[in-house]
Amino acid sequence: MFAALWIFFSDRLLISFADPATIARISTAKGLTFIAVTAVLLFLALNIVPPEEQWSAQPAEINIRTGPYRLLLAVLIPIIAFDLQWTFWAVISPYAWFLFFPAVFFSSWIGGLAGGMAATALSVSLVWFFFIPPQFSFTLEHPASIFSIGVFTGMGVLFSLIHERLRIAERKAADICFRCLVEQSLVGMYIVQKGFFHYVNSGFAEIFGYDSPAELIDLLPVRDLVAVEDRERVAENIRRHAAGEVTDMRYGFTGLRRDGSPIHIEAHGRAFSFNGKPAVIGIVLDVTERKQAEAKIHALNAELEHRVGQRTAELTAANRELDSFVYAVSHDLRAPLRAMSGFSQALVEDYGERLEGEARVFLDQITLAGRKMGELIDGLLTLSRSIRGELRCDTLDLSATAERLLAELSREEPERRVAWQVEPGLSAQGDARMIERVLYNLLANAWKFTARTAEPRIRVFAEADDGERLFCVADNGAGFDMAHAAKLFQPFQRLHRQDEFSGTGIGLATAQRIINRHGGVIRAEGSPGQGATFSFSLPLKSGGKGEQP
Template sequence: MVSQVVGHEQLMALIDHTSAVIYMRDADGHYLLVNREYERLFNLRREDIVGLTDHDLFPGPIADEFRANDLAAIDCGIPLQMEEKAPAEDGMHTYVTVKFPLHDEDGRAYAICGISTDITERKRAEEEVRRLNDELELRVRQRTAELEASTKELDAFAYSVSHDLRAPLRSLEGFSQVLLEDYAGDLAEEAQGYLHRIRANATRMTQMVDDLLELSRASRSQLRREHTDLSALAREVVAELAACEPGRPVTAEIPDGLTTSGDRNLIRSVLHNLLGNAWKFTARTDQPVIAVGVRRERGIDVFEIRDNGAGFDMNYADRMFDPFQRLHRASEFEGTGIGLAIVHRIVTRHGGWITAEGVPGRGATFRFTLTPEIQ
């Protein structure tokens, strides 16, 4: 008898010192036992609870749910886990509850035990996260709609600028040409020089408009990733460059098997600008060589384009990818200074990076990736 009393006291001490709500009801739903946490939570004394049912303590719908869960655990015969809600001073609380039946020697369930853990704070935190996510999603949709509207406006503006600028530029170039062809005999040599400069600058302005439009497209066009044969693209670009200067011998070293994943049209623009620069800046080199290659670094392919042309001063390398920045005088090498800005935009949109190294008179090397770097 003493051992039974001690055992009962030890059991009560155990369940009274846990933070979970523990209780036992008979098969008809009358309370047999509750722990101190139950008393504290519902502000009731255990001696006042024993013999009562949930319908005596809670509103009908809540008591009905408790009873239904009790009967489900009895019918199942094994522990069941569910979520239950009960009122508290600060509102409804949510509990994760495990209920299991107790059986007599004949296997009949004579009682149901429950262990409930308050997860209200977790639920409230989850709800707050859900609310914030919904709010963020709404803000993203709104921002996306604003950006789409801005993009349409920019496209319309770019088209308008292109259309409105091209017409007067064509007039400048055309009328200058007419003056040179039809009235050259009436014009002094100095006047003819002015007209040549007008034509050259109109042509340069037209090219700048074209380059700005390409820069705009490189920034906003939809990115479509696909398996791309970079070797084949590089050979196409070099062939086009050679066709424009058929009498110029340039050695182009392009190995087979250079492939990547990216937008084929945008990657072609990268190669067109980088190889075009290499072609241009080797114009005064006795034996010009342009080489395309790749090496593996940190799990990604780093492509490079090298030449042995004019090169550049590394003190100015940090600005060469900005629009309209030129490291050589226009009298030495023509250009608008937008090509490398286009390359930088495209590479960045692919999640990659680009760097440049050069030595004046000894060539330049551009290295770039088209996939994010593995951390």
């Protein structure tokens, strides 16, 4: 802008003089003044940007490697300026450099040093040949033209150098920012070439116990930081990188700190060219703490497996003892019980007529107690079987099973009139024998506790609860107090007296254990005199009405 204004106003000043000698003196003074001002500006511009050695300890070359598209655009701008000036020369004349100063300025800004110098040379050639008298010739008829060409060339060089220095400054600023990030990083970064470190950051030196990177760069070979057992493998990985056999690689090895203590290292590397020769650049992570934590986890897992093995052995032994107990209950205890029941029955049949009063009552109590003892033994055996053995995965039609079980209960007590309703299409997956036992216990429970209800009703249905499918058995019988609901599923726990409702107190406990073995949950809701609802879930795929198992 300064050059354009200088030429514009100084040339208009020259037009006002008619004496050639005066014009020559003023042109000379104008040129010398412009050269002096340009020199001062050039000096200031080149010293505003610090020298490269102040930015980095490593020398850097002036960037003349502009991209081909930028260089092409830089050369194209003076051509556009020439086309415009040629078109409007009648208006612009005699200001030959009017459009070429901004053209060279933008060319150097876009194309850097190479683009600016090329645009300057092209602009001088075009203006000299087409616009400086005599036109269409490289001869000069006026001394002032030499000064104008020199001034323009100097400004073009100045623009190119300033923009190049600004590019260097920007690049160095980015370099400093990147170096700060690298040096402050806790991750170790390295460049390896021919088995030596050509660069490491502070994080790398700290990981291996050194005070500064200078103690490692170009001094220590890589192998000195690697445990003996891993040196060949690390050297082979570096060789494969350098040979181009692999581009990226990640591996672990045992490293050696300065004091000789081992550390676990995880290395990431990538092949690249450094100073025109193959090298490896990458990062290292100190994973010693992670490896120690993994070792602790492995030790804990091993201990846990050992404990599980012990518990399994103990459980196996307990199951064997339980099997022995069940065998004793089913055989050894039943034998004297059968004898007691048999003799008491024979006594009734043979001498019943002779027994009167309390004697007959005592005999009836013996018979009743024997029957009760038999029921308890059967209940214990059923409870034992519910927690042993493998589960099968069957598909059970709950609706059909419930209808059949209710019909059997009705045949056992034909004098009772109980209304029932079973939702059709209920199905579930699980051990069919065990699930049927659960359903029987719940239905028998409902049948028993509606005995004193005027219009007994039993309903079997399914409902959804928080995304879970529940199968329900509801009745309008005696019900229970929810404050004692936890006792319902404990063996031999009863909420009603024996003379009110008979039973062993094992049925609901057996049902709960079967459902728990299937991974489900059973719960009860009720109110005294208002009936009860027992619901259970089966996590295995189960269906309701209209669903397929």
